[in-house]
Amino acid sequence: MCREVSIEVFRYDPGTDSSPSWRKYEIPFEEKNTVLGALLFIQEKLDPTLAFRYGCRYNRCGLCSLEVNGKPRMSCHSYLEEGMRLGPLSKLPLIRDLVVDRKGLFQDLAKYELFIEKNTDNTVIFEPEQGAKLRGCAECLSCLAACPKYSFGSDDFGGPFLFVKLAQLHFDPRDKKDRIEQAHSLGINLCQDCKKCYCPNGINIYRDAISTLLKVKKND
């Protein structure tokens, strides 16, 4: 008999279930299988009703973020291990099973004007290296799940995702708004010395985004 990997997956339909449950699944062992590989196996072979998002299958699209043993991870580039517990990103409203509601994040782009003005002159541009780095943010929203202070829907504290957006714009020579001021009005001072934000794609959110927005204000 072939070896199996046993995992638990969070199942909950807020519309019909009285409470969430953790369901156990056995996945045939495969060398270097991923968490996403396990979810795809469950959907195809065991239970097509399992709800989860995914897109590119390796580290580009930012859709397959979830929590592995309570920590935010991308399911496509996390190797599958025995005994893992897979749950949804905890800080966002749940739709069903592993799927959270991401729509609010798009609405925030308009609400906080997280874009450059129209008709900028793009001919000669010097972008700092930090800005280019932050352009690699896959918008997977894992950082929100790792943040101890973020709460969805609260205007008091923007959270690391918005702070990365603000820093991206701060570093963009075309942007005219005062993003540092904006970051402070969204409570970035609460981030001082916290450093608990985490990015599964290797962006150092505290160093490259948050500390820049914090530091400049202090020196004013």
Place this chain on the structure above:
Amino acid sequence: MRVESCDVLCLGGGGAGITAAVTAAEYGANVILVSKEPLGYGDTRISMGLTSFPGVVEGDSLELFYQDLLKGGEYLNDPELAWIMAEMNPFGVQLLESYGHLFQRNNKGLIGSDVAYLIGGHSLPRSIGCPPGGGISMGNALRAGAARSNIRVFEEVLASSLLCSGEHVAGAVCFDICRGEVFLIRAGAVIIATGGAGWLYYPHTDCNSGVNGDGYALAYNVGAKLIDMEQVQFMPFGLTHPASVCGVYVGEPSLAAPKGLIRNRNGEVILSGLGTMTRAQVTNAMAVELSRGGGTEYGGLLLDLEPNLALPEGRQMWNVRKERGQLNIVRFAYGEDAYRWKKPWDVTPTAHYFMGGIMVNTSGQSSVPGLYAAGQAMGGIHGANRLGSVSLAELFVFGYIAGKAAAKECIGQKPLDCSQGQEEAAGNIKSLSGRKGLYSPLVLQRRLQKTMWENVGIARVEKGLRTALKEIEEIEETCENLKIASQISYNRDIVHTIEIKHMLTVAKLITEAALMRCETRGAHLRLDFPEKDEKNWRRNIIVFKENNNFKIQSEAVKF
């Protein structure tokens, strides 16, 4: 049933869809954009971000770029569309930057010759990048551009069919995936920007999971003509294992330059000098070897990059790729030695892009009144093979063209009556939930994908194509007997059902066109007709539906 109304309805939330929607709004239209995934999370985002930008290197010109497009496309291109592509390419690049993207600059702050890459099939370096974010930065910028505009965005909504008022397209039946709701959108014009159909070849595709060819089927079902659907570009180097990353892209021919080799299972060299070859040339050579039984236990061939390490420029290439993060996936799947090019990579071609698509005129208008297409969903620009990095610029050029034309057509027009067939079309989706049949729609997708890869993939013969047509027909019949879950929110069975119907339609169009083209040209390799037939086949293949019957015909190219 909820009914929404707009002037312009744009289907698709990637580069072409967002550009079309934002442009239509700028020209005064009331716009709704519908995206099957969260907005901006599709193939544009997962691309490497290399974008054509002719003219950065001395000696380059629009005319030379245009000639490269035709030569690369083996002269199946629509010359008018290819010329627009060349002429408006610089504009497209600027348009994307105006949403917030930034391409890499040199030390003078300019997009100059020193930041341009040479990619296979281009006669000069004219591809610009944006490391380290690549397409991710484009996706972010597109979302920002959409948020800046006054368009209404419906995320995770899928169109199941188009509605017409007489001959004119007048809206769509839509399914909201998160809410489980069927609703209608009435529109004066519809732009299809849903991308390609790489997922027909899953797992052998590097496309995003939503890329099922929905737009081709929607357009075909209302009578639109589609062109050269047999021309499916397979990127030569995709992973073969482990299963969860099979098909993921690891590089294009230029990756192997200057000294990389492709070997078969016995270590025999089957291809060298890859750096200057087009994607189609490399893929076709690999397909021939695989069909001879030269493949490994994983169904791949061995890409041996180690010879490059003997040369300073080869070692430099390794560094460049490492810096850009392009080798991480190889370390993840094949380990440290493969990452360092000390061990060959097991690779097989992977479905990447559809050159074919909805036939449009120079305004992006299809053969059906009120129906437009842009981006990969449209066909004709690239003929039989697309040159690297042009597909991204294409999104912004043709998204802009379609958005502008659609807005001009319908602003100030009275809303059309789309009640014809709407109840039935909506009822078809509403009645899916909780069906107690035998077959899982996802398993049917897998069955179709298997036959497409085996019989309508990188190497085709008449017998295999006929096998595929038979299999498609059988799966169609099986679709009458589906087992569908009854959850309201995020019911993937319903999504998979809408998709499998679209996929079957598109699979048939590809297979029929592949059967008709009795030659080998560009991405279309017929092992039973291994030569290019210039005398008989400088022709485009057009498919459409007439009086509810499938029609196929060929037309001389427009040169």
